[in-house]
Amino acid sequence: MTENLTSSVHSLLQQMTLEEKIAQFMQLATHFYEGSFSAGQITGPMEEMGIRKETVLNSGSVLGASGAREIRSIQDAHLKENRLGIPLVMMADIVHGFETIFPVPLGIGCSWNMELAEQSAQVAAKEAAVSGIHVTFAPMVDLVRDPRWGRVVESTGEDPYLNGQFARAFVRGFQGKDLKTDLHRVAACVKHFAAYGAAEGGRDYNTVNMSERELRENYLPAYKAALDEGCEMVMTSFNTVDGIPASGNATLMRHLLRDEWGFDGVIISDWGAVKELIPHGVAADEAEAAKKAIQAGVDIEMMTPCYANHLQELVESGVVAEELIDEGVIRILQLKKKLGLFENPYRGADEQQEKEVVLCAEHRAVARELAEKSCVMLKNEGALPLQKEQKVALIGPFAESGDILGAWSWHGSKEKAMKLADGLRMKLDSAQLLVGQGCDIQTGTEKQLEDALRIAEQADVLVLALGEASSMSGEACSRSDIRLPQVQLDLVKRLKELGKPMIAVLFNGRPLDLHGVIDQVDAVLEAWYPGTEGGAAVANLLFGDSNPSGRLTMSIPFSVGQVPVYYNHFNTGRPYYPEDTESHYVSKYLDIPNEPLLPFGFGLSYTTFSYSDATLSENTLTKEQPISLTVKVKNNGKLAGEEVVQVYIQDLVGEVVRPLKELKAFKRIHLEPGEKKVVSFTITEEQLRYHHANLDFTSDPGAFIAYVGPNSEEGIALPFELQ
Known part of the structure; x- marks a missing residue:
């Protein structure tokens, strides 16, 4: 923060009354504000929440407004009434597109x-x-392992390293280098x-219960990656962390x-979420x-009035220090200055x-x-790509459906x-394509079938x-049965x-139990929910005009009974070793495999592509001297294609139990038919660090295995040691 920016913010702070400061913490939806095109709804909601008009006039931010004309109107009306001329900041959920909708984040992850x-x-x-x-309230970087949870659609997946890379990319894309200019x-x-993303039972808003080591090892890295990239804001989660809801969790936030x-x-x-501290029971x-949230460090309360109705009394009675109020106001004003x-x-x-x-051709x-x-192409036994001389019957509830945008596409048009x-x-040609619905998403008629x-x-x-249906994935859309609806089967x-x-x-927002489809x-x-251009993209893939590379x-x-299942x-x-058919007292299911139906990193x-000549530059790695991994990848087919070359590492003996494999690097490469490329990676000591029992983030000397290949189950093994 520059000295001039900080000093100007402090100067403004000194002119503000306590009531004006606290009002900066309140975030209300568009219809509360004069100048909004739905402003007629103000009186009822204000009375319901117990907030005064003065609080709205001094509030700091607006939720869900959009459209240049309306936003200018709201800001105009606000600045005419606000004593110090402090502008509103307009916030909204722009998660995977505004009006041009991109694939849902789970789909983007698969790219x-x-x-x-x-x-x-x-x-x-x-x-x-x-507009x-x-x-924007994005990126959502929660690590996910349970497809019953509807909000897996908003995440980029189950791996902390990959999620962190996407977190950085999204922050760079949203923010650029200088928000002011x-x-x-x-x-x-x-x-x-x-x-x-670790809610018990995959049920939204549910309890999260894990060790601090697990939290730091797998769940925190992607948030940290976003912040290291300069992300300006953090949103609290609905769940508990170590028994305390995040919005009142001083250990977590402060x-x-x-x-x-x-x-x-x-x-x-x-x-x-602030008011939800009450039903949580804290x-x-x-x-x-209000006291617990402000002491935890929450600056803006979204859509409940605990701060507006109680913070002034809490400060005046000495329960909450005014310094806490000032800290939060400074942060909000600094954000407005940066913008x-x-x-x-x-x-x-x-x-x-x-x-x-908006929604331009580019x-x-x-x-x-x-x-x-x-x-992601999950199976192909010669049926694809389609040939243009074939007569094609397109059948199913998504044949002519625009419901391919997914959750958080509120400005997108189906x-x-x-x-x-x-x-x-x-x-x-029109004579070559026949289209029928067959059934709706969850119901069907005999006529549709006929x-x-x-x-x-x-x-x-x-x-x-x-x-x-898009309403079956997303917030509050947990499912215990993750198969397609029976009518479709x-x-x-x-x-x-x-x-x-x-x-x-398949158009969906979670990994499904594919039995009844993939075997038939x-x-x-x-296709996930592929967004505004989904139909064109899928058609290009089906006809081979583009080669699947997700x-x-x-x-x-394999079954919902496995979840959470992750590589x-x-x-x-x-x-349990699948080739061992004799052992009984091992960790396995009696009725299904331990392994997923399809593993992390898989795609056809x-x-x-074939992998050969994988080598390490040295068999020993030190803190000062990294080693190189090289592998030759060849396109064996008659079509150009893209391969995602993936590197995993296994720590054979650690102070605490280590995962069987961890993704550490990857590269997308394009190969023409018959082309070979040598792909190189660097393995460093830093990549081998993990959180020990005392939470120190260090590495252990000893034996490791690097795997290089097309997914988390297939790969060439290369042993090495860390000294």
Whole structure:
């Protein structure tokens, strides 16, 4: 923070009354504000929350506003009434696109492509900024291992290293290098701090219970990566951490985030999370909730009035030190200074640019490219790519559905999304494409089925567009049964009886139990929710105009009974080896495999790649002297393709139990048919460090194995030692 910026903020702080300071902590939705196009709703909600008009006039930020005209109107009305002329900061959930919607983050993760991930955030920031938004509640970097949890759709996967790389890319894309001068960027807010993705039973908002070592080893690194990249804000999570809800957890927010990590930016609660300290059972009433949250270091309370209604009394009675209030206000004002709002309170909001930029052809092209890179081919027994002389029957609830945007695409238009049927119409003559619904997402009629069977009989190949409605993934969308709805499985079974080649395209927001699909069809393309250009991207992949290159960042379970299932798990004292059919008293299931159906890092292509000549430059690594790993990768097929070369390391003996494998590096490479490339990686001592029993982050001398290959289960093993 520069001296001039800090001094000007302190000067403003000295002019503020205690009531004005506390009002800066309040974040309310758009309809509370004069100038909003829905401002008629103000009176009722204000009375319901028990807040006064003066508090709204002095509040610091607005939630969910968008559109240059409305935001300028709100800011205008606010500045006319605010005594000190302190502008509002406009915040919203711009998670994977504003109006140009990119694949959901789980899909972006499967691209393993940091350049495109950063570009997607940059596009989203530009569209949001010209529409008047200053801050986005993204990236969401929670590590996820349980596909029952609906919010896995918002994460980039189960690996802490890979999540950290994406966290950095998203922050760079959203924020750029200078928020004050680059009006096409927005401030980022990393969420949800901390360990929200580890909710018990995969049930949203549920308890999180883990050791501090596990927290630091796997769940904290991606948040830290975002902050190291300069992320301006942190959002608290709904869950408990070591028995204390995050929004009232001083150990987590003050001691770890502020004191240990040195974060001096704004901390904001998630929606209603401060007041939720009461049902959690750590606060008796709103006043105690306010006290605990402010003492924990939460600066902005989103959509509950505990601060507004109780902090002044708590300060005046000596229960809360006014210094805590001042600290929080300074952080909020500094953010507004960084954004340049005092000089330009309408920062970026431009109706003309909004018309030109939002959902423009250039942005749609980026969305299409990222959608192509995000889809993962899970199976192909010769049915793909489609041939343009084939007669294709497209059948399923997603055949002509625009519901392919996924959660947190609130400005996206399903009507403007490229549907799969429209994508295929760009490839085929009208006589070659037959389209039928077959069933709805969860229900179906006999007529729908009969129509589907009739057109299927006329076709050479069947493309089944299946999946979950977007309302089945995302916040508060936990599922205990992660198979496709039964009506869709029944549709697959009936079509299978025709004996024709079948390809399943899946639109969903979590790894599914794929039984009833993957065992019935000849090919499976996992499209996730691919976004605005999803139909065009999937069509390009189905016809081989683009070669699938996505790789899984969450393991696909064999059964929901395995979850949480993830690649970087521990061994046990009685490990199970599949080739050992005699042992009984080992760690295994009696009725299903231990292994997932498809592992982390897995994905197929229209070509095949081989790995050979893997070597280490030395067999011994020291702190001062890293070693190099090289491997030759060859494209054995007749089509150009992209491979994701992955490096994993196993620490054979540690002070505490170490994972069987940990991803440490990867590279995407493009190979022409028959082309070979030597791919090189550097292995350093720093990559071998972990949190010991006393939480020291160090390495242990001893034996290690590096694996290089196409996924977490396949690879060439290269032993080495750390001295």
